[in-house]
Amino acid sequence: MTSIVAEFQRLARRYTADRQHRAFIQKGLSGYYQKRDAAKASFQSWEDARDLAAQTKYDAVNHLDQYLMEFTEKIEARGAKVFWASSAKEARDFILRVARENGVRSIIKSKTMTSEEIHLNDALEKEGYGVIESDLGEYIVQLRKEPPYHLVFPAMHLTRAQISELFQKELGSSPTDDPEELTMIARRAMRRKYCEADMGISGANFAVAETGMISITENEGNARLTTSLPRIHVALVGIEKVLPKLENLALFLPMLATAGAGQQMTCYNTMYGGPRQPDEIDGPEQMHIVLLDNRRTELLADAQQRDTLGCIRCGACLNVCPIFKNIGGYSYGTTYQGPIGSVITPHLRGLQEWKHLSSASSLCGACTEACPVKIDLHHHLLQNRRNAARMKAVPAEKISFLAFAWLMSHPPIYRMAVALGRIFEPLHRLVNGTALDPMRAWTKTRALPKLAPDSFHQQWKKHRGGKPS
Amino acid sequence: MSDGKEIILRHIREALRENPAPHPHSSHPHAPQGGGSSEHPQREWLPKVGETLGEQIALFASQSEALKTEFHRCATQQAAREVFSRLAAEGGWKKVATHSTPDTLALLEGCAPSILKTDNGYQIDDLESCDAGVTGCECLVAQTGGIMISAPSAGGRALSVLPPHHIVIARTSQMRPDLTAAFELIQQRYGANGFPSFLSFITGPSRTGDIERILVLGAHGPKRLTVILLEN
Numbered sequence: 143m144t145s146i147v148a149e150f151q152r153l154a155r156r157y158t159a160d161r162q163h164r165a166f167i168q169k170g171l172s173g174y175y176q177k178r179d180a181a182k183a184s185f186q187s188w189e190d191a192r193d194l195a196a197q198t199k200y201d202a203v204n205h206l207d208q209y210l211m212e213f214t215e216k217i218e219a220r221g222a223k224v225f226w227a228s229s230a231k232e233a234r235d236f237i238l239r240v241a242r243e244n245g246v247r248s249i250i251k252s253k254t255m256t257s258e259e260i261h262l263n264d265a266l267e268k269e270g271y272g273v274i275e276s277d278l279g280e281y282i283v284q285l286r287k288e289p290p291y292h293l294v295f296p297a298m299h300l301t302r303a304q305i306s307e308l309f310q311k312e313l314g315s316s317p318t319d320d321p322e323e324l325t326m327i328a329r330r331a332m333r334r335k336y337c338e339a340d341m342g343i344s345g346a347n348f349a350v351a352e353t354g355m356i357s358i359t360e361n362e363g364n365a366r367l368t369t370s371l372p373r374i375h376v377a378l379v380g381i382e383k384v385l386p387k388l389e390n391l392a393l394f395l396p397m398l399a400t401a402g403a404g405q406q407m408t409c410y411n412t413m414y415g416g417p418r419q420p421d422e423i424d425g426p427e428q429m430h431i432v433l434l435d436n437r438r439t440e441l442l443a444d445a446q447q448r449d450t451l452g453c454i455r456c457g458a459c460l461n462v463c464p465i466f467k468n469i470g471g472y473s474y475g476t477t478y479q480g481p482i483g484s485v486i487t488p489h490l491r492g493l494q495e496w497k498h499l500s501s502a503s504s505l506c507g508a509c510t511e512a513c514p515v516k517i518d519l520h521h522h523l524l525q526n527r528r529n530a531a532r533m534k535a536v537p538a539e540k541i542s543f544l545a546f547a548w549l550m551s552h553p554p555i556y557r558m559a560v561a562l563g564r565i566f567e568p569l570h571r572l573v574n575g576t577a578l579d580p581m582r583a584w585t586k587t588r589a590l591p592k593l594a595p596d597s598f599h600q601q602w603k604k605h606r607g608g609k610p611s
Numbered sequence: 612m613s614d615g616k617e618i619i620l621r622h623i624r625e626a627l628r629e630n631p632a633p634h635p636h637s638s639h640p641h642a643p644q645g646g647g648s649s650e651h652p653q654r655e656w657l658p659k660v661g662e663t664l665g666e667q668i669a670l671f672a673s674q675s676e677a678l679k680t681e682f683h684r685c686a687t688q689q690a691a692r693e694v695f696s697r698l699a700a701e702g703g704w705k706k707v708a709t710h711s712t713p714d715t716l717a718l719l720e721g722c723a724p725s726i727l728k729t730d731n732g733y734q735i736d737d738l739e740s741c742d743a744g745v746t747g748c749e750c751l752v753a754q755t756g757g758i759m760i761s762a763p764s765a766g767g768r769a770l771s772v773l774p775p776h777h778i779v780i781a782r783t784s785q786m787r788p789d790l791t792a793a794f795e796l797i798q799q800r801y802g803a804n805g806f807p808s809f810l811s812f813i814t815g816p817s818r819t820g821d822i823e824r825i826l827v828l829g830a831h832g833p834k835r836l837t838v839i840l841l842e843n
Binding site: 170171173174184185186187188190191194196197200204205206207210211214220225226227228232276277278279282295296297298300301302305321322324325326328329332333336337353355361362363364366367369370371381388389391392393395396403406407408409410411412413414415416417418419421422423424425429433435439440442443445446449516 | 614615616618619620622623624625626627629630632634651652653655656657658659674729730731732733735736739755756757762763766767768769772773789790791793794795797798805806807808809810811812813814815816817818819820821822823824825827829830831832833
């Protein structure tokens, strides 16, 4: 067993046993369910909207080269520079170079999961740059030196008491259990940072090919400040973020808001097409777009799973996932948690090391039903299981299945095995679930099904013998 | 530093050589490339909006209430000035920022606080110390209760987000039914001569739910958003 699997199992066990944690996450999500259902109900047809969104994204992904070129041409014509990064390292090195060449001293960031994916903050800090996360949830987990717990709600695992304690320690604030007061403490702490930063780093929710714009969705206003005040704006954009037309946003902005946070529309949806233009009064002097591949093209090459590139990172699949709700966000050990993370992480980071995530699923399909772009998530988990087995079968598993197949195709031996099972069943009850139990892997958390007193064969003989049909 | 453009494009084209299967999980009649029957297919599925101006203003008002946007309809400039003066007096405002349009200037005529105009640039700290920012907008969106702004229509990028109270002045002729219509307006207005570098839909005052998923207004942007709608 690799250490990644062992760590996953250790954390999953720990969080699952933590009833308080589970109850806290459930409570946080219950408000989301209500708001999401209300926002869905405001649509004339949420299901048709999903279909259209799925088709639009799928079209974009299937003409990715064409749309990326159009996007690049349009936004470069307006003074932005586009850098194409094949790997995480290329993206990091480029951003470091921009910082160095422009004598940047302080950097402010708005929320971007793609930067978590390439471990950008570590790289910047190692080179001596101060980096501040400006999204409240991200700021809280940054102060705790933790990664985001959830790709949309980064600090949903923390209580206000924990956050108050953190702010007292890190910011010297007075204790309070009022979420509003806590938010104002962060607001005040951040104000100076916006005014002083010379580089703002953001992500993008969408990249519009037709008009050469990136679109950023947020509630707090931190991304708007990050992209308005500093003299350099760097936007880190996965290549799969393209949409063909500006008008497509009329569909995607409300869908992202509904699926992501149960809002009809997120507070700020901003489209940026270049740095400050000659007739404008403010905005950055430079705008750099980093288009990141980082193995997305490998996912693209898998025609069966190509639709996963339609993901808009709304987090809806996490919020409904029974696994996520039990093991929490940290057990996954991935940038992207929950069902979508379990599907794409093996592609982005190696199937053999991450295939265990495909089994961390009940295959209930709640994720597939929740996905606003209709990614067939639970079937992709099954496909990943199959692909992992094809690539490198686990010997014990292979032998067990061979033995099982042989047993099932030899009825006399099967009957003998069942008869033996009846003899051993009462003996097993003595050791059930204990360290002596040979089937402990199964029985320590589950009940062993009981053998029926008579097999189907025996019953058939008995009943049919009595009443010939 | 060498750029990976050609490499990435080659990888994409190689990956796409395997023909796209139809979307595995969707079979919509309005396939975007299949020449769908409707010009704006999303309109059929998104939240419905009434056709008359009256219905749209009523929807905007009810959405505003849900979003905690303060919405005022004013028949005259004088009535709008009264709304503004009341806000300024209640908040004890000393300085407000704005940009020059006929309606913003009329709104601030004879107002008590001093005025910072961003038309020819501004110092960040100066803008940050303002009690409110007063801007125009591109249009209002009835469907979402939102306001669409751009760099030219809102005095730049920061005026509408840095001060703690954002006041928008709009005309009833600026009401648009939905997001689709707002994008159409932007295309018509700027499509030929170049878009502004900044366009934004503002839907309510700044908010966060990052602490225990409890709603708090004024996370980093304005705590309050006031829309003053003037009759044409």
